[in-house]
Amino acid sequence: xxxxxxxxxxxxxxxxxxxxxxxxxxxxxxxxxxxxxxxxxxxxxxxxxxxxxxxxxxxxxxxxxxxxxxxxxxxxxxxxxxxxxxxxxxxxxxxxxxxxxxxxxxxxxxxxxxxxxxxxxxxxxxxxxxxxxxxxxxxxxxxxxxxxxxxxxxxxxxxxxxxxxxxxxxxxxxxxxxxxxxxxxxxxxxxxxxxxxxxxxxxxxxxxxxxxxxxxxxxxxxxxxxxxxxxxxxxxxxxxxxxxxxxxxxxxxxxxxxxxxxxxxxxxxxxxxxxxxxxxxxxxxxxxx
Amino acid sequence: xxxxxxxxxxxxxxxxxxxxxxxxxxxxxxxxxxxxxxxxxxxxxxxxxxxxxxxxxxxxxxxxxxxxxxxxxxxxxxxxxxxxxxxxxxxxxxxxxxxxxxxxxxxxxxxxxxxxxxxxxxxxxxxxxxxxxxxxxxxxxxxxxxxxxxxxxxxxxxxxxxxxxxxxxxxxxxxxxxxxxxxxxxxxxxxxxxxxxxxxxxxxxxxxxxxxxxxxxxxxxxxxxxxxxxxxxxxxxxxxxxxxxxxxxxxxxxxxxxxxxxxxxxxxxxxxxxxxxxxxxxxxxxxxxxxxxxxxxxxxxxxxxxxxxxxxxxxxxxxxxxxxxxxxxxxxxxxx
Numbered sequence: 001x002x003x004x005x006x007x008x009x010x011x012x013x014x015x016x017x018x019x020x021x022x023x024x025x026x027x028x029x030x031x032x033x034x035x036x037x038x039x040x041x042x043x044x045x046x047x048x049x050x051x052x053x054x055x056x057x058x059x060x061x062x063x064x065x066x067x068x069x070x071x072x073x074x075x076x077x078x079x080x081x082x083x084x085x086x087x088x089x090x091x092x093x094x095x096x097x098x099x100x101x102x103x104x105x106x107x108x109x110x111x112x113x114x115x116x117x118x119x120x121x122x123x124x125x126x127x128x129x130x131x132x133x134x135x136x137x138x139x140x141x142x143x144x145x146x147x148x149x150x151x152x153x154x155x156x157x158x159x160x161x162x163x164x165x166x167x168x169x170x171x172x173x174x175x176x177x178x179x180x181x182x183x184x185x186x187x188x189x190x191x192x193x194x195x196x197x198x199x200x201x202x203x204x205x206x207x208x209x210x211x212x213x214x215x216x217x218x219x220x221x222x223x224x225x226x227x228x229x230x231x232x233x234x235x236x237x238x239x240x241x242x243x244x245x246x247x248x249x250x251x252x253x254x255x256x257x258x259x260x261x262x263x264x265x266x267x268x269x270x271x272x273x274x275x276x277x278x279x280x281x282x283x284x285x286x287x288x289x
Numbered sequence: 290x291x292x293x294x295x296x297x298x299x300x301x302x303x304x305x306x307x308x309x310x311x312x313x314x315x316x317x318x319x320x321x322x323x324x325x326x327x328x329x330x331x332x333x334x335x336x337x338x339x340x341x342x343x344x345x346x347x348x349x350x351x352x353x354x355x356x357x358x359x360x361x362x363x364x365x366x367x368x369x370x371x372x373x374x375x376x377x378x379x380x381x382x383x384x385x386x387x388x389x390x391x392x393x394x395x396x397x398x399x400x401x402x403x404x405x406x407x408x409x410x411x412x413x414x415x416x417x418x419x420x421x422x423x424x425x426x427x428x429x430x431x432x433x434x435x436x437x438x439x440x441x442x443x444x445x446x447x448x449x450x451x452x453x454x455x456x457x458x459x460x461x462x463x464x465x466x467x468x469x470x471x472x473x474x475x476x477x478x479x480x481x482x483x484x485x486x487x488x489x490x491x492x493x494x495x496x497x498x499x500x501x502x503x504x505x506x507x508x509x510x511x512x513x514x515x516x517x518x519x520x521x522x523x524x525x526x527x528x529x530x531x532x533x534x535x536x537x538x539x540x541x542x543x544x545x546x547x548x549x550x551x552x553x554x555x556x557x558x559x560x561x562x563x564x565x566x567x568x569x570x571x572x573x574x575x576x577x578x579x580x581x582x583x584x585x586x587x588x589x590x591x592x593x594x595x596x597x598x599x600x601x602x603x604x605x606x607x608x609x610x611x612x613x614x615x616x617x618x619x620x621x622x623x624x625x
Contacts, residue, residue, distance in 0.1 A: 009364055013337040014344075016357050076450035083458035087465060117365055120372060126550050129531070129557065130469035134478065143473070157472045157545075161530065163547040170358050213349045 001154040005165060007116040016115050018168040019154045020109040022145065025166055031103030036089050040082055047078055090128035095121035099170075114163045126162035133157050138277065196269045202238040207233075208269050211262045218259065227255040234258040291298040300339070303332045304359040307366050315373050319368070333363040382540075383605020386559030389552040390522060391599065393529050400524030402519075403479055407486030408493070415494030422498070425491035446576075450538060453572020460516065460564045464523030466531070468557040475531030482524045489517075503581070512571035519563035525554040 001021065006014045051074050092099040098118035099111030109120050111127070119127075134144025134156045144156035153165055207257040214233055218226050231254065238245045241261055248254060306329075310317045318326065330624075340356040348356075390397060422571050470477025496505040529549045537545035549559065574587060 009368065011337070013360060013364070015341065015361050015364060017361075017619070072447050072450045076454040077449065079454040079458055083461070087462075115371075116361065117369055117372060122551070122554065125558075126554050128464055129554070130472055132466050132469040133472035136477070138475065157378065160543045161546045161550045161551070162471065163543075170354065208349060216349050242382075 001149070002152050005153055007114070009116065010105075017112065017116070017165065018170070020107075020166040020168050021154070022148060024107045024109050024168070027101035028101070028107040028109060031106050032089070032101050033103075035102050036085060039085055039089075043081055043085075044078070047074060048264070085131070090131070091121065091124045094119060094124035094128065099124070099164075106168075108169050109166055110169045111159075111164050111166050116167065119162070119164055122166050123162040127158035127164055130158045130161055196265065198240050200242070203237060203240065203265060203269070207237070208266070209265055215259070215262060215266065223255075230258040230262065232256055234261055237261070241265070296339075299332075300336055300356065300359050303336060304362060307359070307362045311362065311366050311369075315369055317369065333360075333367060335365060336360055367586065381603070385555050387599045387602035388604075389555040390525070390559070392552060393525060395557075396528040396532070397521060398527035399528050400478075400482060401521045404482040404486045404521055404524060405608075407483040408490035411487040411490030412494040412497075415491050415498060419498055425487060426495055449572045449576065452576075453568050456571050457565055457568030459512060460519070460568060461526030461561050464520060464526075464557065464560045464564065467520070467523040468526045468553065468560075471530030472511070472534065473531075475528055475536045478524055478527030478531065481527075482520075485520065503608040507581050507584050508575055511575045511591075512567045512583045514592045515563050515570065515595065516567035516586045518592075519560045519567060522556055522563070523560045526553040526560070529553040544622070 002019060004016050004018045006016055008014050051071065051209065054074075090101060094111055097105070104110055111123070113119050113123060132138070134147070135141050136143040145160075147160075148154050148156050151160075155165065159165065195205050196208060201247065210233060214229060218230070221229065235245065243261065248257060321329065337358065337360050340353070340360050343353050343356055411425065415425070463481065467478050467481045470481060493502075494503055494506060530553050532548065533545035533549045534542055540548075570587070
């Protein structure tokens, strides 16, 4: 199974979706199964409590006939409601919650259509009413599992029928610092990274990319890891930058100083890139509300 | 030139307004003024251009992910309108079922042959080899058989709602399985139809052998027309799925499956409605004290109604088949 699927939209934009693996899909299934059982238990309890009250009331009114008719209809209702929950649980939630169920939500996956849009009731019904086939031999999901394993897009039979993928739902946008935004400046200039030539050597484009990515992500790293990485990245550049490697290695604020050096390199690399005025966009920031 | 951070902020604001619009439902876009809409589309295009540039110029993975996520939200908002159009283009639900059935009569015929064929064979087999009845029928039924003719009809009226709901849910489950097992290239559907056919045939054969055929048919007739027809149609829905797997034609199997999916689902949903009607008759009319002639009457009327429905309902002037309403999506997914 592939890691992700690219869906190209009618205006030729490639949207990337990370495919959900069998592991997360199975955990979502287990959670949904428990939820399903709980739902039935709750309904049983509620109905029997209500039924008990009903029987009590009819005892007081001493009208036996109506109470047994009531019981009969309540049982009929229970049979239907359990059937509906068993077969309709997934259809209901996926249709209503745009491809998510309580279990899927918990795990962070959802179902989308082949064109990248969230699914509706039709797709939900198609992919879930044929679940029995994927479950063969019940309840092993052997057939569905084999099909998923060999399909590059990780679909079970129901997904193929409905034309859906199960993808990983990425949550809130993390904030990122100024260095993470450096790509945008470069994008504005319409050019890619270039090597930086210094009097005492050259820093390659790959090294600059590495510096940029490290600086963008440094706040997410543990202190120890951050110090280790910054040393690994900065050390080969020290002589070019005119720093004394040995004294820096021994100093207490090694990490800080290395990071400052890397920031300088990045600044230098960005100011050295020629400006392309034509690429400047004048788009206003959106303010719909 | 725009500052890089301003730019990221701009996309985050765009994302937030898209989120608001997405939450407001599919018709939210219609409430925007034309300039707001134009702005929205401009922003989306600017964003997707930036996404493409960030990809080709090797932006940080994290940045690309964020832009991609915003683009997905924008895409869902702007292209989500397609779903409204699809819903609007769907023909009226009442005629859809009849039309889907008419479009796939071969599947209905195949399903009927398998179902009634195995019923017929087991009926004849029980006539010729009566001891087969002991193998094919369950003990409960064999014990029940020697009882009087009235036994078949005397479900106490109190139990009828429960019996009715049990019958409805059991029958619908059978049709759901017949439909879903179509994905096993029709093997599961065939087995299900054959088992149910053998059951029907051997019960009928056994009753006939013991001179109880009048009681049997009296029992079956009121609901049987609707119920057996629904089971045949569910088998047809299963065979329709199987046809996409066995003989996809010029397209990939997954594409073929998608094409037949809508019609098969329509047929299956129609079957469920039929079985609710049949279950109500079976729970309330069949066990009641009406005479043999009225039973024949109920059968006749129900079959006539279904015949009229399947022949006449949804006859479209444009002659469009049900499957056409699903536009074959132009998108071609590629794995990474």
